[in-house]
Amino acid sequence: MQNAASPAPIESALLKQAAGDAIVHGYFTREGGLSDGLYRGLNVGLGSNDDREKVMENRRRVAAWFGQPLEKLATVHQVHSPDAVIVGGSYNGACPEADALVTATPGLVLGVLAADCGPILFADPENQVIGAAHAGWKGALTGVLENTIAAMENLGAKRETIVACLGPSISQASYEVGPEFVDRFVTHDLSYERYFIPSEKPGHSMFDLQALTVDRLRKAGVRAESLGICTYPDSERFFSYRRTTHNKEPDYGRQISAISIREI
Template sequence: MQDAASPAPIESALLNEATGNTIRHGYFTRAGGVSEGIYRGLNVGLGSSDERGNVMENRRRVAAWFGLPLERLATVHQVHSPDVVTIGADYDGARPEADAMVSATPGVVLGVLAADCGPILFADPDNRVIGAAHAGWKGALTGVLENTVAAMEALGAQRGNILACLGPSISQASYEVGPEFVERFVAENPDYQRFFAPSATPGHAMFDLPALTIERLRQAGVRAESLGLCTYPDSERFFSYRRTTHRKEPDYGRQISAISIREI
């Protein structure tokens, strides 16, 4: 394995402003990993065909950025669902099928993977409850964001105290969809037509997944922001499923966004 510099994740001004030293978070890029070739950098995707040793070393580096061992990095088997799991002190490394996690336990890192879908990190700094969600179009439409907020409340969070930030994800300028896609959203809510703009391809549209994500977070009663970073054009910093597909590459890596409550 070729060594590289330590990871240097992007941080949210909103989360930093309110959480201070009680909660730490980071939206990790490709920087600081050991993977090579099409997976170059910090690929943490166990579902990729990258060498497993590289993936595990990259994951170890993410955990180490939080000052914790690899065994305390919690991730799930993401399936584009609205399902949320609670991570406690008894976390044993299991990866159940789900797309979000919540915790009130210090010393564990919640991490969600993405390569165009939206990674959202949540925090209620007053009550020391955190969450992390993976929201592609399906998860956003079927309620993974709202379910994450509800699961945080079950751990003692107060909805009005919850902050949420959407990390690097595909933007409207790079997300072309077909007419059946638009119909599915408009059938759910006619107002969702506003998240689609005309495409250069007849009958197609450009979908604004980040805008939908932020809208649903705010409607859920939390204070939300977006980093405003698109994964598709920025191949130096981000993996992108859609870019990989357009380039006809055989596989792609995944970046991670993670959050943890500091131990006192």
């Protein structure tokens, strides 16, 4: 059954204040989609087992929210890498293996998918360059955030005028990890101990991916904030890989976060 509601994405106050109406963005929820069952709502995940026609219609609705056709919605084949790609006016719908994309082309809609991992939207309104990145623990640790900023600089952006916001993602209260996970981070940087607190399970910890993400953005020299929204407990609004796993469900959907330079 079709959901009569329209997509109603969440906005970042920081991005909105910095960019005004020149750059449009939204962190989309499950609201306003055609899918049903496990995928109820605005599932845009082509990697899910949802009906492909419904997924494509959901993607079309996202593009339409920006006033664009589906062909202008650019996404990548996300592989938890540190890689960022540049897309432009010749974008042909290809989805290269990468976890971030940037552009200076008005009208293109850059989208990243997530279901607990962090969707980060970037904007340099002064130089009219935007970016979108997908950062789970691996991407955040290996440099996808910094590489997105560098790719934006290649298009003329300046770090001091870039703003970024982390959207709905899993919070520390819902992200339990084992000792080998902690060791990986502490081996990388001893100060990363601060992102872990003991859990109720002996030898395990609760990991603050949201804080790590925002801290790395700020260390890279951009203004950054987090929406502070956790995907795990809010099944009405968000898909969650970890919640699906805990509930022993066979599959899950993905929500999208997207940004576009408004065409004049």
